[in-house]
Amino acid sequence: MRILVAGDWHSELHEEVVFQAFTELGHxxxxxxxxxxxxxxxxxxxxxGNLARRGQNKYLLxxxxxxxxxxxxxxxQRISPDLAFIYRxxxxxxxxxxxxxxxxxxxxxxxxxxxxxxxxxxxxxxxRHFLAALPxxxxxxxxxxxxxxxxxxxxxxxxxxxxxxxVPERNYPMTLDDEESLRFESDVVFVGHYESDxxxxxxxxxxxxxxxxxLFGPGYxxxxxxxxxxxxxxxxxxxxxxxxxxxRALCGAKIALCFFSKLNRDTxxxxxxxxxxxxxxxxxxxxxxxxGLLKLGKEADYFRNKEEMIDKIRMYLENPVLRRSVADAxxxxxxxxxxxxxxxxxxxxxxxxxxxxxxxxxxxSLER
Numbered sequence: 001m002r003i004l005v006a007g008d009w010h011s012e013l014h015e016e017v018v019f020q021a022f023t024e025l026g027h028x029x030x031x032x033x034x035x036x037x038x039x040x041x042x043x044x045x046x047x048x049g050n051l052a053r054r055g056q057n058k059y060l061l062x063x064x065x066x067x068x069x070x071x072x073x074x075x076x077q078r079i080s081p082d083l084a085f086i087y088r089x090x091x092x093x094x095x096x097x098x099x100x101x102x103x104x105x106x107x108x109x110x111x112x113x114x115x116x117x118x119x120x121x122x123x124x125x126x127x128r129h130f131l132a133a134l135p136x137x138x139x140x141x142x143x144x145x146x147x148x149x150x151x152x153x154x155x156x157x158x159x160x161x162x163x164x165x166x167v168p169e170r171n172y173p174m175t176l177d178d179e180e181s182l183r184f185e186s187d188v189v190f191v192g193h194y195e196s197d198x199x200x201x202x203x204x205x206x207x208x209x210x211x212x213x214x215l216f217g218p219g220y221x222x223x224x225x226x227x228x229x230x231x232x233x234x235x236x237x238x239x240x241x242x243x244x245x246x247x248r249a250l251c252g253a254k255i256a257l258c259f260f261s262k263l264n265r266d267t268x269x270x271x272x273x274x275x276x277x278x279x280x281x282x283x284x285x286x287x288x289x290x291x292g293l294l295k296l297g298k299e300a301d302y303f304r305n306k307e308e309m310i311d312k313i314r315m316y317l318e319n320p321v322l323r324r325s326v327a328d329a330x331x332x333x334x335x336x337x338x339x340x341x342x343x344x345x346x347x348x349x350x351x352x353x354x355x356x357x358x359x360x361x362x363x364x365s366l367e368r
Contacts, residue, residue: 118150193222
């Protein structure tokens with residue numbers, strides 16, 4: 001099967017792993033990347049041009065956005081895919097999908113979005129093309145259960161839940177050498193962005209109790225918020241970790257914390273699969289959704305408040321056999337339940353086959 005994967009492609013964590021998974025499953029896979037349309041130029045003479053590129057990318061209008069959409073239609077026509085998988089299609093308009101479908105009527109268009117465009121506080125202008133195009137997709141894949149009804153109400157024809165995943169080549173158990181241990185070993189690690197919720201207060205409490213904490217994430221978010229904290233100021237500058245260093249940060253910790261994004265109304269997150277895949281104990285903010293995926297106290301553990309988090313950190317640090325048992329069981333669970341990216345894309349292909357058969361049946365009925 002010929003598959004076109006389209007998206008911003010600004011990192012290797014999203015579209016790229018989808019592309020690689022489809023390829024691993026034996027399909028002829030092509031990519032359409034739009035990050036490059038808005039790449040900033042280094043020349044001192046490009047300041048105005050860079051401002052224009054940033055503005056078009058932010059507000060999703062202007063000649064670059066129009067060119068991107070024309071090029072996408074041309075790519076669909078040239079490749080003639082059986083499946084077009086559009087990852088977070090903020091820049092793709094409904095008119096573009098209509099034009100592409102007219103040129104390649106056999107193509108099935110699937111849209112996937114890891115963010116929550118319906119959550120309070122989201123910038124509506126960012127999602128206007130995506131939301132307007134929902135009726136044009138053959139299938140829309142929601143990241144979180146809360147969005148299933150949201151997408152249906154907004155006009156999507158078919159909606160399925162596609163949870164995030166771990167990538168076996170990136171998320172796996174490893175033993176750190178002496179130099180790596182100096183950088184990454186900890187009692188407790190949190191890897192993630194700053195959000196104005198309880199996470200800063202909770203991390204301060206980890207430090208207050210004397211546990212060895214390491215914090216990784218975007219420093220431009222974290223540093224201004226913790227620089228004035230007596231307990232967390234020592235973490236400045238907070239460093240982003242990618243690739244092998246991200247894996248080392250998880251593997252170097254006895255316990256990895258997880259907080260949910262309130263902006264996206266999350267009840268689980270990608271790290272809920274990545275952390276168990278490394279055989280590090282996942283200690284997450286509680287949700288019924290996640291507790292249904294990883295059994296409480298058996299395959300992961302959860303906290304509902306700061307005191308419970310501290311009690312469980314202390315319990316697992318004092319009981320390494322129990323900690324290892326829960327972490328190992330969590331690892332087995334994310335593998336056996338197919339939370340890896342290849343299993344996820346295999347499910348996408350099964351849904352593609354369902355849509356294809358429905359379309360074929362409908363066409364046959366019309367011809368009779």
